Amino acid sequence: MNQLMKADVQMTSLDIAEIVGKEHKNVMRDIRNEIESLGSEIGQLIFEQSSYINSQNKEQPCYKFGKDGAMQLALKYDAVTRFKVIKRIEELEANQQQPQFNLPSTFKEALIMLAESVDENDKLKQQIENDRQKVVLANAITTSDEGLLIEGAAKYMRQNGVNIGRDRLFKWLRGQGYLVSRRGREYNMPTQKSLNQGLMKIHAQQYFDSEGELKVNRQVVVTGKGLMFFINKFLHDGQLTLPLNI
Structure with a gap:
């Protein structure tokens, strides 16, 4: 053969x-x-x-x-x-x-x-x-400075062999300590660990509401380094088990 x-x-x-x-x-x-x-x-x-x-x-x-x-x-x-x-x-x-x-x-x-x-x-x-x-x-x-939002990151991961969606990715990231799990203003924001390792960043956008008051919209962005890091953990370490009670 x-x-x-x-x-x-x-x-x-x-x-x-x-x-x-x-x-x-x-x-x-x-x-x-x-x-x-x-x-x-x-x-x-x-x-x-x-x-x-x-x-x-x-x-x-x-x-x-x-x-x-x-x-x-x-x-x-x-x-x-x-x-x-x-x-x-x-x-x-x-x-x-x-x-x-x-x-x-x-x-x-x-x-x-x-x-x-x-x-x-x-x-x-x-x-x-x-x-x-x-x-x-x-x-x-x-090589992109912008990175991807969580929904886009989940889509990219699926294209590379990781069976995961937006909500499930949020849960996993909170359970692993990459996003803040404590309810409050910082809920679902990157932890200091994620920021220090360059895995995520916060994209802040200013806008005026209907009453003319200046507001700030914050969104979680997964960096290119973060994408490669998480995909490697899922595919090679098998870390796709979600924690309970999140």
Whole structure:
């Protein structure tokens, strides 16, 4: 039978330094800052400490990570650099998709193997195209200063494999401490944790009511970084269980 080898791409901070044209020590600093922003529990799952031997035959520290880590770092840089990182990921994924064949012993087995090969190649092409579209869409949103309201965030998450709606997302965010759950003026507003991590922000719009009094309408906005963060938690951590009595 024809089988495709599938594994997560593996990159290091040295690879990123080469791609972005920065000194390795500066990329190491970027990664440490990212781990601090994500929180050590999440950050250390994405970025793993490692080492390498330099040209002076000395062991030096570095980080290694998969596609998630590479994309997380890419979001810190400009559009051209993000494009270079994404292209490198695509190259690594293409190199990993090496078919292994067992030679058929009969003409019938050869025909079956050929049919399976065509089917798998079609599926692979479709998966690559789907991934490419998701990367382009994620890139477009994460580079936007505006972000998305909760309803738009829920729609975007559904497009990326998370079965969730507006109201359910509000409940989950309150239950996980990303939105204020205490009834009052700050109800459903981002907590300090969300603001500090850059996952959400408050969009304030001034307007005059029917009596001519100046009012302020505040809306919760999920940032591009927040979208990637929450989708990763839902898809990889399975954190879609809603708390009770919210």
